[in-house]
Amino acid sequence: MFFRKKSGSLEAHRDSSDGAIANKEVEGLSQRQIVFRRFVRHRGAMISVFTLSSLILIVSTALDFKVGPWKIHGWWKYGISDIPDLRFKDCPNGEIGCPTFSLNPFGNRFGLGEHPFGQDDIGRDYLALVMRGAQRSLLVMFIIGTIGGTLGTVMGSITGFYRGKIDAILMRFTDFIITIPSIIIGSVVGYHYGNLGVTFLALYLGLFSWTGLSRLVRGEFLKLRELEFVDAARVAGASNRRIIFKHILPNAIGIIIVSVTLLMAGAILLETALSYIGFGVVAPDVSLGLLISQYQDSFTSRPWLFWYPGFFIVAIALSVNFIGDGLRDAFDPRQRRRISKKDRQRASEIIKESGSL
Amino acid sequence: MFAFLSRRIGALVVILFGSSFILYNLAAISGDPLEALRTSVEPNAKQQIVTLTRTLQLDVPPPLRYFYWLRGILGGFAGHINFGMSRNGHSVTELIAGAIPVTIRLVTAATIIACILGITIGIVTALRQYSRFDYAMTFVSFLLFSLPVFWVAVLLKQYLAIRFNTFLSSPTVPPASIAFFAVAGGVFWSAVISGSRKRVLTIFGITAGVTALLLEGLSLLKWFSHPGFGPIVLGLLGVGVACGVTQLSTGLDNKVALRASLTVIALGVAGYYPANYAMRHYAHTSTILLLALFTIAISLLTGLIFAKIDRGAIMRTTTITGLIFGLLTLLDKLMQTWAPYMATDAINRRPVPTIGQNNSQVDPTNYWFMTLDTLMHLILPTLALLLISFAGYIRFTRGTLLEVLNSDYIRTARAKGLNERTVIMRHAFRNTLIPLSTIIVADFMGIIGGAIITESVFGWVGMGTLFRQGLLGFDLNLLMAVFFITASLAVLANLVSDLLYSALDPRIRVGAGK
Numbered sequence: 061m062f063f064r065k066k067s068g069s070l071e072a073h074r075d076s077s078d079g080a081i082a083n084k085e086v087e088g089l090s091q092r093q094i095v096f097r098r099f100v101r102h103r104g105a106m107i108s109v110f111t112l113s114s115l116i117l118i119v120s121t122a123l124d125f126k127v128g129p130w131k132i133h134g135w136w137k138y139g140i141s142d143i144p145d146l147r148f149k150d151c152p153n154g155e156i157g158c159p160t161f162s163l164n165p166f167g168n169r170f171g172l173g174e175h176p177f178g179q180d181d182i183g184r185d186y187l188a189l190v191m192r193g194a195q196r197s198l199l200v201m202f203i204i205g206t207i208g209g210t211l212g213t214v215m216g217s218i219t220g221f222y223r224g225k226i227d228a229i230l231m232r233f234t235d236f237i238i239t240i241p242s243i244i245i246g247s248v249v250g251y252h253y254g255n256l257g258v259t260f261l262a263l264y265l266g267l268f269s270w271t272g273l274s275r276l277v278r279g280e281f282l283k284l285r286e287l288e289f290v291d292a293a294r295v296a297g298a299s300n301r302r303i304i305f306k307h308i309l310p311n312a313i314g315i316i317i318v319s320v321t322l323l324m325a326g327a328i329l330l331e332t333a334l335s336y337i338g339f340g341v342v343a344p345d346v347s348l349g350l351l352i353s354q355y356q357d358s359f360t361s362r363p364w365l366f367w368y369p370g371f372f373i374v375a376i377a378l379s380v381n382f383i384g385d386g387l388r389d390a391f392d393p394r395q396r397r398r399i400s401k402k403d404r405q406r407a408s409e410i411i412k413e414s415g416s417l
Numbered sequence: 418m419f420a421f422l423s424r425r426i427g428a429l430v431v432i433l434f435g436s437s438f439i440l441y442n443l444a445a446i447s448g449d450p451l452e453a454l455r456t457s458v459e460p461n462a463k464q465q466i467v468t469l470t471r472t473l474q475l476d477v478p479p480p481l482r483y484f485y486w487l488r489g490i491l492g493g494f495a496g497h498i499n500f501g502m503s504r505n506g507h508s509v510t511e512l513i514a515g516a517i518p519v520t521i522r523l524v525t526a527a528t529i530i531a532c533i534l535g536i537t538i539g540i541v542t543a544l545r546q547y548s549r550f551d552y553a554m555t556f557v558s559f560l561l562f563s564l565p566v567f568w569v570a571v572l573l574k575q576y577l578a579i580r581f582n583t584f585l586s587s588p589t590v591p592p593a594s595i596a597f598f599a600v601a602g603g604v605f606w607s608a609v610i611s612g613s614r615k616r617v618l619t620i621f622g623i624t625a626g627v628t629a630l631l632l633e634g635l636s637l638l639k640w641f642s643h644p645g646f647g648p649i650v651l652g653l654l655g656v657g658v659a660c661g662v663t664q665l666s667t668g669l670d671n672k673v674a675l676r677a678s679l680t681v682i683a684l685g686v687a688g689y690y691p692a693n694y695a696m697r698h699y700a701h702t703s704t705i706l707l708l709a710l711f712t713i714a715i716s717l718l719t720g721l722i723f724a725k726i727d728r729g730a731i732m733r734t735t736t737i738t739g740l741i742f743g744l745l746t747l748l749d750k751l752m753q754t755w756a757p758y759m760a761t762d763a764i765n766r767r768p769v770p771t772i773g774q775n776n777s778q779v780d781p782t783n784y785w786f787m788t789l790d791t792l793m794h795l796i797l798p799t800l801a802l803l804l805i806s807f808a809g810y811i812r813f814t815r816g817t818l819l820e821v822l823n824s825d826y827i828r829t830a831r832a833k834g835l836n837e838r839t840v841i842m843r844h845a846f847r848n849t850l851i852p853l854s855t856i857i858v859a860d861f862m863g864i865i866g867g868a869i870i871t872e873s874v875f876g877w878v879g880m881g882t883l884f885r886q887g888l889l890g891f892d893l894n895l896l897m898a899v900f901f902i903t904a905s906l907a908v909l910a911n912l913v914s915d916l917l918y919s920a921l922d923p924r925i926r927v928g929a930g931k
Contacts, residue, residue, distance in 0.1 A: 104556075232432065238911075239436045239904040247869075248444055248896075251888050329565055336567045337873050339888065349565070356571045370568045377563035385559065 095314075098390035105386020108379035115375060116198060122191035138185035140192045140346055144175075146183040157183065159364045178364045180355070186368065193348035194372045196341055197328050200262040201376070204327035207266025208273060209320040215270060216277025217312075221285060221304055231278075238271045246330055250339040258341050265330065273319045280312040314391030321384030325377045332373050348373050425915075429908045433901075438483055440900055441893070445479035450504060450891035472502050473894070486897060500901075501894035503887075509898045512883060517902070519774060520879035523871065524864050526795055527802035532857055534803075535810025540846065541609055542811065543818035550608035551815075558808035566867060570801045570874040578769040578797060585759070586766040588641030590632050599629035642759070644752040648689045651749060655682035655742050662741065666734040667727075668838055674731045677723035678738040681716050685742045696750050700784035705747065712743045751792070754785040761786070770794050772876040798875045806864055813856055817849045824848075851921045855914035865903055 089097070099105060123134040138144065146157050157180070160173025177186035215234065219227040237245075249264045284290065285308060293307050332349030334340030341347035348369040355365035451469060454462050470476055474485060489499035500509035542551045603625030607617045635641060646654065659678040660669065667674040695704055716739030720732030759766055763778035770776065770793060779790045821827065822845055830844045869881030880899050887896030 104559075232428065235428075235432050235908075235911075236436050236439075239432055239907050245440075247884070247888055248440070325563065329563075332565050333567060333870050336565070337870060337885065349567070352565075352568055352571070356567075359571060359575055366571065370565070373565050373568065374560070374563050378559060381559045381562050385555075 095390045099386050102386035102389055104382045105389075108382035108386070111375065112379040112383065115194070115372075115379070119191055119194040119198060123188060123195070136185075136188060136191065138188045140184065140188050142185065142188070143183050144179070144185065146179055155362060157186075157362070159186070177368045178362070180365060186365065189346050189351060190348070190368050190372060192346040193351055193369055194376070196258050196345070196347045197331060197373065197376060199258060200265070200331040201324045201327045201380070203259065203262035204266045204269055204330075205320050205324040207263065208269035208323050208327075209316065210270075211267070212270035212273025212319075212323075213277055213309075213316055215274035217281055217304060217309065219274070220278035220281025221300070221308070223282070227278075234271050234274055237268055246334050247337070247339040250334045258345060258347070261340060262327075262331070265327070269323060269327065273316070273323060276315055276319055277312060280315050281308060284308045284311050314387070318384055318388045318391065321380055321387060325380040325384065328373060328377050328380070425912055429912065433904060433908060434487075436904060437487075437897065437901060438480075441483045441486065441897055442479050444891075444896055445482070445893055450893070451475065469504060472506065473504065486894065490901065500898040503895045504890055504892045509894045512895070513880075513898050513902065516879045516883050519877055520865065520868055520872070520881065522791075522795070523798055523802070523868055523877065523879065524861065527799045527806065528857070528861055528864060530799065531803050531807035531810060535807035536814050536853065538807075539811045539814025540818060540841075540849075543815045543822070544841070545609070545611055546819060548608070548611055550611065553608065554811060558811045561804055561808035564805065566801055566805050566870050567874050569804055570797070570871065573797050573801055574771045577800070578771045582767045582769050585641065585768060588636070588639070590636040590641075595629050595632045595636075598632055599625040602628035643756045645755075646745070646749040646752070648686055651689065651742075651745060652682065652686040654745055655685060655738075658682070658741050658745070659738050662738045663734055664838070665842060666737065667730050668836070671727075671731075673723055673725070674734045677720050677731055677735050680723070681719050681735045681739045682742060684715060684719070685712075685739065685746070689746065692746055693750060696785075709740070709743055712739045715739065751785065751789055754789050758786055758789050768793055769796060771797065774877045774879075798871050798877065801871055801874070802864055802867060805867060806860060809856075809860065810853075814849060814853060817852055818845060821845045821848045851918065854921060855918050858910045858914040858917065861906075861910060865906065 121134055122136045124139055125132055125134070157175065157178050159176060159178035161176035175185050175187065177190055180186055180189065215230060219230045245268050246265055249268075250261055285303075290303060290307055293303050298307070331340055332347065332352070335342075335347040335349030336353040338353070341350055343350065351369040352366060355362070359366045450473065451466055454466050454469070459465075474482055477485065486501060489501055492499050498510060500513060503509050503512060538554060542554045545551050603621040606624040607621040610620050611617060612620075656679065659675070659682050663669055663671065663675045663678050669675060692708055695708065713736055716735040717732050719739075720735035721728065723735075724731040758764060759768060761779070763776055763780070774791075774794050775787075776790050776794070779786050781787060827840060827845055830840045835844075865880070868879065869884055871877075872879045872881035873885060880902065883895055884899040886892060887894075887899060
């Protein structure tokens, strides 16, 4: 039932025509163009790029923020420390501070309304809180991604390229850090240094998050440095520095980019989880994990306090994950996208015309 | 091999020593365990400070104090490991000894189920690459990757526990739900089996109809309030299990294997009443283990008697069949316990608990009530951990299997005329298991990290809770004990996965070339 037999000759024929299509597609294109085209074709990844960039735009411009003496106004009227009056009117079942956000075009209050995501216990606008939390999450994500990515690439490149004693010492150091589960080191760091602010927390977490990436990069470097083009470059008199930056690193960039995106998706979940158990971002600052942990008990009475922060976490992490998947597919040279019937027909026509089959 | 092992273990000890030293000092300098007492206005605060300083040796600077702590750990080699005292005056060793089984129980169940489900779905998606099922599963696994475990846990509590409890207190399935499950089941199976449009529609019709009839029938028969199989249904299920296992293991063409596994089922049904008698009158874990051993022995023997050639494969088939049937019998026994369990005052018709690791009001003398209670408490946390971890297995199995299926030896296997089942089960699947086994070992440790959060959501008192206590109360010994155990497990998992890899894959030799 599961195991359908494929007819051999048809398969062989298809393979050759698929190859022809694949070759036709990449004719005269640089590697960068090929990767870009493959990425653009990945539907999930493109939707995610759109979602993530609009989320970043919406979230980062929502609230007022200060640059030196100037104050730049956000698009949302409330801040996280404003305490407007709690709404009682128009709420079903006598709920307090219910959300006014409505997508029903025939309802009498279509649109955002006064408090789209509702209000918390003391009346603070929940949209403002969620926006601040999402800002925190995005900030943590980028800082951890940058620090972890840079450290991991540097460590992996050095150990993989120079091998020998440096490799042995640095890899033992990596083992050191790997022994400590990230949630534990995160808790210790977050609990003791969390009150120094979210940037500091993210910096610290970034210092411990490069291990997996460095192992991957090291493996890639070990493999690439043995290849002929590296030998050719060396014979031509290229310095180590040039070989690393001009020859090996561009070939390893696919793996690095993909793992950094996955690292970033993991970073969001780590930050929210730490804030949830109380060792990450601490009040009076706001984090999505902290919001969920504060309001999980009101799930039955005021579910929106629980749903909105969760939606934002899932939306950010999901789109980052999908972008990572699209990048992986785009960078993988063995990856061939599914070839549709129409493409196959067109290709076989081309092949017949050119008389190669 | 020995040299390699000793070198690796030596390195492990050095690593553990170093990282524990770093963490000890990091944790020690970042907080003062006496802070609360110093500002306290209690009359005996001074007295308490003195006592605490003495028991925890707080007058010794942390880098030196670390060696006191280390002496206790090294005592493990002499037979009595000592993790020191917690600040409440309990022995940390005892606390940890109580917490480890709880966490292990939580993690083991989740890992096993995640492996089985993840690998199965991963295989199906790889065999059905680029099908609708594949795309759907890809989406689902990414979604699961992106879910925070604490958020899922709250949702599970609300929808699974509270609503399901309400359903179970008067279990009739409303027509809307029947329709929903029928359509869902139909869509699932037609996507998995797939094929031409006509075939998909037929499969959808059949599976949806069967699901609807089954649900309606079970609801009418009040099966949900008095579940159980009984020997006849058990026998029918057993025949299905025998056919399925034989198909996957040797193929249904192998009549000897089929006959052997059907005989095992027949013997199992014959042993239904004796086994139930034994489980009722000698209710204990050892009885179940004995019965399991007995089942394995009988199955092996049956295989041995039936098989003329190809003994190993047939004995494997009978053993797997026998064990699955044994599990079904156990499940039947637990189901028989269900109705009386539901009726007890401790449960009060709300069987799925949202918090805690056991219900203290359940009669501790009744072995089956206790087992059922433990299992019910496991459901939600296991599900939360499971949802998070099994997406990884789906993706990994799919990727590896696709890579293996494109390799030359698979082409060779096909070329020499093996049927598709043999190619996939014997050649492709086994080679997929090699990298998977190492991932599973490494993942086990990752789940222990995840268990810290899960425990705190579901109120279990395991390693995670101790860790939290240690961190919040600046309880250095408690914190270090948890760290030491998780770090040791992590390092060991690394070693085991290296060794496993070399044991399973003959191309890789440990310690070679260095």
